[in-house]
Amino acid sequence: MTSALPAQLYLASDSLPEILSKPIIWAKPDFMIPKGTRVSILCQGTPEAVEYQLYFEGHLSAQRRPKQLGRRNIAMFHIPAMTPHTAGQYKCVYRRKKLWSEPSDPLDLVVTEMYDTPTLSVHPGPEVPSGKNVTFYCRLGTATSTFFLLKEGRSSRPQHRYGNTQVEFPMGPVTTAHRGTYRCFGSYNNYAWSFPSEPVKLLVTGDPQSVLRTPDLAVWDHTAQNLLRMGLAFLVLVALMCLLAEDCLWRKRNQEKANGASSQECRRRFRTQRRLDK
Template sequence: MTSTLTALLFLGLYLSQTTSTQKQILSKPIIWVKPNFMIPKGMPVFIWCQGTPKAIEYQLHLEGHLYAQQSPKQLERRNTVMFHIPKMTLLTAGQYRCFYRIKELWSKPSDPLDLVVTGMYDTPTLSVHPGNKVISGKNVTFSCRLDTATNKFFLLKEGRSSQPQHRYGNIQVEFPIGPVTTAHRGTYRCFGSYNNHAWSFPSKPVKLLVTEGVGDTSLVPTEHTSFSEPWDTYLLATEAEFQQDPAFWDHTAHNILQIGLAFLVLVALMCLLVDYWLCRKRIQEQANRASPQECRRRFRTQRTLDK
């Protein structure tokens, strides 16, 4: 009995410490943008921040300063809020992070989200050498030129996982690529920039077609190309996929742990009750067996006294 009560005490203390620790550590939220991290000047953009169902307030920070804040409006989506930027400008381009609050505690900041405003400078010219139709294994070089002097150029290949390459230069830079494979097939554009968050208009698209070999005449790109004209209908209308929230899974794991501990405590209490019931039953049975014997002893004693 004493060992069981001691075990219950330790379980209760552990559960209390776990809950206290969880309250002090709030996982970072997830941040993403729709329709794309590159937004033409004057066009709207939506930034999403995903925390936990218990969050009561969200904040969006731009370059380390508070930009907007709001509370969840729908009970069924309390773990996600949307921040709307009506028009993208130089003032709204930059690095964003978001936070959420549970009671008086604020979460860690989300990973950074860099938003770029395009259409701020003249249009560059993009070309590829020796040509846009090459055999796999060869080398190609993209050349981007912007007559208006700049200090940085970006080359972007369309694709969900594509990341822009960059090189420094004033008027023209080259992006060597190779040996190429069919994975390099796709549509490319380049941009000029004075900083990481303000880019020029995009160049006209250049489609690179890579064949498997001399005998293979297939020039169909492996990636779907969806650049649209004009640019104001958005370049790369690719939406960020909805991501599962690590904070959500942290809280779920914690809740499962709490349920498991509560179940163990309940089982221990049930064992105590069963043990107590069995003990009472044994005592009652012993008492019942002892009663007739006691009566016979008293009867014999009484007869002896009468004689």
């Protein structure tokens, strides 16, 4: 079927104001498929979905009844052998009763191994300290129009640059998040790529936060030492003041005792003298 996707397909009817959420679309084993390899496109809607439609470049490509895989309601569309004619952008929709969902996000399906193998290098080298800048160079012997750089990983998105035989992919300042294995591809369009380059593993050493923390720790150590010295000096001063106060009290008490003893002696002598006079 090659009928164009009608605009009203995505809209709820007047009697059904509800709008279904868009389905999820993905490819197995990956969105990059070597030429001649089988690939499956999966579309997941709500548990009540009764029909799915797959659209390729805006045109109806296939429709399926769903399969219940556990709690997931999924339709599977198979491409027996990947070619440049099956590479491109796919979307899917599902139906619940008479209501069609919104379209899924686009799935860009790429066929690889279409051209020569490029070479990939990284400068200043595959191992750099955190915070430095690096540049990947992708080169292809036969002229092309676009280059793609891809970091291995499920959530990775390819970067692209336009060029003839070589392009640069500057990157940085790098962090440990940039660690990983990279490959590049050459292409004449967004969906037909060359063989992948040999992998280049980028190792980023160190942690920029630890570099920033080092002077902070030094300042903190210096401040802590000064505070400790000031605290000790204060304690010594307090101890000296306590000793002086105690000494003053001791002298005062001794003086009072001495004065008291002298007064008693004077009174004793006065009484004795009076008795002698009588």
